[in-house]
Amino acid sequence: MSHNALFRSGKGLGTPGTTREKEKTNAASLEARDDHFVVKNGVRCAGAHLIVDLYQAERLDDIAHIEETLRACVDAAGATLLHIHLHHFEPNGGVSGVAVLAESHISIHSWPEHGYAALDIFMCGDAVPDACVPVLRAAFAPKNIAVSELLRGQGAT
Template sequence: MHIDAAASNTAPQDDRFVLRNGIRCAGTHLIIDLYGARKLDDIDHIETVLRDCVTASGATLLHIHLHHFEPNGGVSGVAVLAESHISIHSWPENRYAALDVFMCGAAEPEACIPVLREAFKPTRIAVSEILRGQGV
C-alpha cells in the first residue's frame, strides 16, 4: 500500500538527509589521511578509538569488525553505524592510516577528527569532505 504524504495528515518519515552548507544531501563523507601516526598496529587501541569516534559524533554503533594483518601488523576494519560507517586501513610500517567517516542524520562526522588526532598523534592530518547524494 502506498500513501502519498502530501495527501495524508501524517508527516513523511525522516529520510535522514541533512542540510550541510545550504545543500541537501544524504550525508557527509570525510576522507581522512593520518601521516606519522602511532599505534596503527594495536587492534585493541583501534577498536577503542572507533568507539570513541562513534560517541563523539553522536552516531549509533551497530557492529565493529577489525582484521589484523601479518606480518606488518596493519589493521583494516569498519564500524557499521545506523548513520553509515567509519572504516580504517592502516600501514604501521609507513605510519599511515586511511579512514572514511560517512554519516547521515544528526551525527557529526567532523567530531571524529579531534579523537583521531589525540589517539594516533599524527604529524599531519589531511581531510577531504564529500557531500553524498546531492540533488536526490
C-alpha cells in the same frame, strides 16, 4: 517499473482512500517522515563523507586501541554503533576494519610500517562526522592529517 522501484518511491502502496481523515493522516505522516537527509553548508544531502589520511601516526598496529578509538569516534559523533569488525594483518601488523553504524560507517586501513592510515567516515542524519577528527588526532598523534569532505546524495529527491 519494478516492484522495488514502486516500494522505494512510495507509489502503489495502497494509500487508504476510504475517508478524508485517513488520507490527511497518511499525507501528514509522509511529510513528517525522517529520511535522515540533512542540510550542510546550505546543501540538502544524504550526509557528509570524510576522507581522512593520517601521516606519521602512532599505534596503527594496536587493534585494541583502534577499536577503542572507533568507539570514541562513534560517541563523539553522536552516532549509533551496530557492529565493529577489525582484522589484524601479519607480518606488518596493519589493521583493516569497519564500524557499521545506523548512520552508515567508519572504516580504517593502516600501514604501521609507513605510519599511515586511511579512514573513511560517512554519516547521515544528525550524526556529526567532523567530531571524529579530534578523536583521531588525539588517539594516533599524527604529524599531519588531511581531511576531504564530500556531500553525498545531493541530487537525490
